[in-house]
Amino acid sequence: MNKFRKISMLILTIFLFSNVINIGNIKNVQAYDDINLISTTSISKDIAKQWAKSKGANEVYVNLADYYWQYSSSHGNINPAIAFVQAAYETGWGKFGHYENGQWKKGVIDASFNNPCGLKTTAGGSNSDPNAHQRFQSWQQGVQAHLDHLALYAGASGYPRVGKTPDPRHFPEIYGSAKTVKGLSQGKYQWATSSGYSDSLLRLYNDLNSYYSSKVDVKIADFVKNVFRYGLNREADTKGFNYYYENLKNGSCTAADMLKNLYTSSEYTAKKTTNEQFVESLFQSALGRASNKDGKDYWVRRLKEKGFSRVDILGEMVQSQEYKNYCAKYGVKPGSINIGSPAIKHYVNNVFKHGLNREVDTKEFNYYYEKLRNGSCTAADMLRNMYTSPEYTAKKTTNNEYIESLFHTALGRKANTLERDYWIKQLNSKTRYNVLISFTEGKEFLNYCNRIGIKSGKVDTTKLIVIDPGHLGHDSGACAYGVRESDLNAGVAVKLEKQLQGMGYRTYMTRSPLRPNEYAALSTANELKQRYTAANNLKADLFISLHHDVAGSNSSGMWTFYSSWKPGIKNNPSDLRSLTTGYDGNRDIHPTREAQLSKEFGQKVLNNLTSKCGYPAVRPYVVDRNLSVTVHTNMPSVLIELGMMSNRSELRRCQSSSGQQQKAKVIADTVKSMF
Template structure:
């Protein structure tokens, strides 16, 4: 039992050692395996008669022996070399390679037709019997005689109603001529037959490949694709190797003039649509490609052409395709042609691009357009006055738009195309009358002014025809509240014996006169003629009376006039507004504390009235400082919860009109002309916004 165990162990050991040795043996063979080699010793271009060759010589070895040697030029296969040539020198250098005594290769490859001149990459590839490959690459300059082409004859010929370009000439190329292309004005029109026998050319150029077959010629149909006139004819000769050469000649192409005639033109109606019906004929030496129609030089459509007309063929047999000279059809003019005497032009375009026209006149009649305004209402939204308008309009071409004017000034468009089946029922012959309705709300501009105005509504059709209606409306004037600061229980600031309330009153009176002269209604919160009338009221109650009066009157704008004091050298103006207006909107989540050092709130999503307050405050400050010569005091336009700005439910500003503590500026503030100038600037700013 022990003996058998020992034998088993020995067998196992032998198996393991054998496997290890085999692994080392394969590894050693792989490591020492000889790589395939190749070398090109000589590569030259040779000429023999009219042919060109690439002559190559070299050697290659491979552990499995060399099966074949291939040649590529610019990676394109061009032929095989003869391998297996005796090379004892290679055998001596590489004795371990199989069959190295026959390592030589060589031969010449015809490159006449397939290799173009220039610097070329020549690659020789050796393939072993076991499929392994190796390559050697060289560069070589291929030179060839320049290609030539010559047009000997070029004529224009006619056969029946067709026209041809007939050409004859010759071309040579060191690689042989593959094809001859013809271009007229650089547009390809066809190919000529090449390879025609020309022994005269062979005699003159014997070194060119296949020069005995250098001739080309033929005729190319130019009936449809070449227009009359002086034309450039180019012949391009392309060699088998891709090289090209050209020859150019000029020729005058003559063709019979194209003709067109409108035989019939009528206006027809089908339901609520209108058509222009035309019939006629047109001929062109190249054939007619299309017929276009214009009314007053505006393109409106295309007619069907190619209709049979044997009468025209009989009259003009030499014109190409004249048996199909007829054209005709009807074109919808419902939307795009207005009534009246119109010029109708038919344009015939040939296949070669030549054109001719025929023009006739026609009277287009359409039912007159109509318009009716059913409702005009003046409404007021915030500081804006608006007009709400409703009505209908019909036009034989359909209504394109409805415009509104006040005193001949355009103010906007109404929405047209609204459904009106009642109008369709009454006027069924009008195009699109089921959509005759129009309506809309339009802002009345601030600069229109108050009083009786002419409202004009113009309906314009798709064909450009118009109808207008005029209405008289009364435009209400805006109400501006003027608040002369103080004039109650106190006189405000005081400097050099001058009271602020007197300066505020002076500007207020002049501002009121300016605004009234512009057509505005005004309300003064305090009468400058009775400054002590409200002396008994507390400050809070007095301010409340001011903003309450403005709110009750539903004023369009509140302007509070003030003057300021600071250092003796201080100068300038500034304005205040409030972004928070709790009388209109009081949403605590939108409120943030003011950061200007004063108690109060600012609204991060201010109302439209608050936004207008800021806009007016900025604009009036810019105008006052630029036109009256005052500097602006930082922070210029201030958000602050002053009673007359925060509690007024309309756009409102407080204006500081100058520094009383500056003696020089005080004199300007006291000046009647200075006050008048400020009043005018403020009034002009009001007019620009309200």
């Protein structure tokens, strides 16, 4: 120990005994008997500066705190508070001297050495010889040398740094010889020979901790420590702790900000935690408790839903009252995380899960999520689309299954026995579509949608027109000159749908031109059944099937088909007569009102098309024939042949977008005149 150290020890001993440190009376303050040189501290540089000023330190020493806290992480992760109090000891609080009998006595070195810890030169020399002590170019260099020397003693990773450090006495043999403060006064390579040296440093360190405790908000400090402990499964590092403590305290950072930063950090991502581990960690760090089984299972299930990320789950959790209460307990702002609308995400997942009994795919999820969120689609729209879709129709659900599904999708809950029995009874006299209307008109449905944050809407009760573009999928229909009938049918269908919707009608396309292979796996008979069954389940007001024909190269014109026999409505054998050929089937001599309207519409639309579009009518003009889509549909229905593809000139007209638009408008105008 050099002479300067002896003088410094005397000064500090007088100070420490005249300023009694009663650690035991300070709440939540740990009195250290020893501490690792490589360790973390909750003390910030600002607190350290305040402490130094309270001890009468000069500005030279006070400002060293900036460098110790700046460089500690890159120089062996030495606890900056330990190095800072050691500098206080070695420099006499930056004054480099002491008062003796009222007279100021200079130390061996002064501030011009930029040497905060009394390091000697490589060659060394007498404790009383100033030239034996290292002069550093700046205080930054002196602090880095000090930290490197401590890191060498502590056996820090990446050390020794021979040739890469400003430490002049960076001898490899010192490596790992003193891992704790007390170790600095022990063993072969002591920093100081007196055991009192280490004891003095520990007293100073405990005094700094005591001061910190009197200034710091212990609750906020504990919150930060808990988040690191349960989120990253480690103690908070000094830099991380100080950053979040200061920003939580001054309100520039919220608890939600800290949690999001931690759970999206590369450090956490690298852990590759399971969803179960993530949720458990979240309970501990955001709610301050272990999860219960139901709570944990709920959040793990949410993570499996389409559109939900871990940040979404965190965002939902920080909206809870329990989280807000936990933050209030620790005196931190709870904050929030912008995650869009998790309730809407869950709603979309729920409708597909309980309505179609499957997970929603990404394209469907994005479509409904965005439209529900921006209000261009209502909950009633989504339910109508789903329950009238070919996919749902093909499930052939029972009335009991339909009602159970409806309670989940429209009300977000299970039906009790009385409710289920009531609505099943209603289906004896009402259609499923009418029951859906009743659900969406109820107050509970409105309240459910309000909680989610979406428009409830109502199921449209205006006329529903089913448009059937013929021959999509594996059957492209007729073909002439390289043109497929299915393409022409789809072209008119899309334009007709737009025309009808513009007039205020609801429409349903049996097969989407955007998904031509939707039913490619079905046989022709089953595919036809799928289409007319969907129309029947929808209780449509009119069914229009669009086709084009082939005959001779000079053939031209249009014709329509209907069926006077509709066995789904009336099937009285005594009223049936054979049509012209066995292929054509039966005719009903006392046709239903639906069949009569079919014939009337078929005649009227044919007259309008031929007169306004310039096509001839093909004899026998309006034909009674038991085609699948005319005989098995329980509403007025027609099949329209819109032109002859085998006639090159007429084919060009059929391909023309303007020609298709004209036909679509004529058909739509005819619909409006009758329905």
